[in-house]
Amino acid sequence: MELQDLAIDGYERVLRVSDADAGLTGVIAIHSTRFGPAVGGLRMRPYQTEQAALDDVLRLARGMTYKNAAADLPLGGGKAVIIGDPARDKTPARLTAFGQAIEALEGRYWTAEDMGMTPADLEIVARSTGYVAGLASGEYASGDPSPVTARGVFEAARTTLAHATGSDDLVGKRIALQGLGNVGRALAGMFAEAGATLLVTDMDQARVDEAVAALGATAIAPDAIIAAGADLFAPCAIGGILDAASIPTLKVRAICGSANNQLATPEDGSRLMARGILYAPDYVVNAGGIINAATEVLRIRDRAPFTETRLAAITEFLDRAFTRARAEGVGPEVIADRLVEEKLAAPPADAIAAK
Template sequence: MLTRIDCSTHEEVYRVTDRESGLEGLIAIHSTQAGPAAGGLRMRVYRGFDEALADVLALSRGMTYKNAAAGLPLGGGKAVILGDPRTDKTEAKLRAMGRAVAELEGRYWTAEDMGMSPEDMKVLAGEAEFVAGLADGRFASGDPSPITAQGVFNALKIGAARHFGSADLKGRRVAVQGLGHVGWYLCDYLAGEGAQLIVADTVAARVEEAQAKFGAELAAPDEIHRVVADVFAPCAIGGILNGQTVPELRASMICGAANNQLADDAAADALHARGILYLPDYVANGGGIINAATEILRIENRPRFVAERLAQLEQTMRGILAAAARQDTSPAHVADATVEQGMALRRAG
């Protein structure tokens, strides 16, 4: 059942419940100005409903900016299911969420995010047609994680060239927080370039596997931001860059796959004041939605579309970093201003 929640910052926000399956979730549509709202479905443990609501609101707004930065004719939306995907995920809950997506009649398209897989999307697709990230089908885009990681890796090299004077990552110490699908692929790319990895994850077996495969050093999840490194790559949940963590950082550049890494604008300013280069997350991690967009938009030549849009994102990142350096301000502010200007031009046109 969808229960609408009043929210002045978003077009539509719904609480999603299903008594039979025990589903409790949320769907937030931030904007459909550029096209249908698109953004993944994540499942994770929250401290309560209010935390989940804050997360889905921030994530859906971020998707509007991410899709705009990637030049996609899509708005921003997001969905969450409250619960541990390892123990609480059931087919009944996924089907119930699929029915909720169907009820929105295409105003919101979903895909996999944290705690979800292409197999889960197939279950949702049995109830709704507005599902991307499927493993099979003419326009199936599959797991977006490798493309997301590729975009983050490309951005990291762009940042390294500007910040360190060379895009060569050999010997660079990169601290990766979160070894989910995207974080793992990013480690693979970085190890292939000869980077020295320090990794952290809440799943002990995952870090042990990374140690064996990549020769990575290990750190505790709540300590990884403090390790001595050239680059800190947040690839877990958002808000990691905040008033407490920014003063503790011992890396001079930040580039990762996590959404909403900055807790607030003050964190962006604090990073800039410390001389830490922050690469705006929704520009760096836009590869996943580009990949999913090929399914939503029914793109015939997916590899070409993805390659062209990733190249466009690289140019956007270069422009943002150059402008931020000229203006002596955080790239986060330049990114927001750049995207908002583009959205204003589309509205005027």
């Protein structure tokens, strides 16, 4: 096992992880431990180059700092990647070796499930490190984060609609929902139960058929969902879908969904604002998953009160971002970043108390 420190400005520690015997190459990035141990998922992808893997893990680690701070969690931000095709290259030896690398950080970074990884994979990683969250079993196991993520998005959508339309009542509201995976399907059920009219799409037609039958949803072709007329568009699939080409076709009042990195570029936030479409910053909206995992990291047995408090923090943060964005004439995503950066720049509470 070889751990090579990479000096990256703005990051507390970045490690290149390699193990020739296990066939392992990966990266662990710790962006910030300002509020607590860095927490973020482990991703496995067939990156074309090591630089591409490094670029991805740095972006994701920074995003976790912002997500955790927005949800008022006592956690920092980090991320990890393994280079390889999860369908072909994932082996117990690679996962065990990566767990050893995480263990060497002595709790400064906790990992969890992400793209290309499963709960069963995490169980293997956990054989060589105690710093794994999102396990299916164990005294503090937090299990499937999807229901909590969906709850957070649902409440965020109500807050977004309240600012966009003047009411958070979902009865009769048209919701165009893209993606019926674990989070998207749970969210669709919540919208339907609240009285919304659902327009749904997914690349898996069986998922669409099930939602139509169970929820009375209307099926929309995947390439037509963005332009479907609705009160709110909920992207719950891939990222980067809001760009210079798609934004002019939108026929909605607001956007709020669980997908990561929905804006293709920073300029796309300005494009939405110019069209009068209210955008809920995705890293704020989809923080339910990390809230769920935090109960495991923080060793919380009575999870419900903690979860409810932190889910409320999502909507409170979103409400402040919308209000300040309107007052300053900028996009909510700009204000969300500023609110987090102000929090990160503030002196620690113990330093204030000592003055």
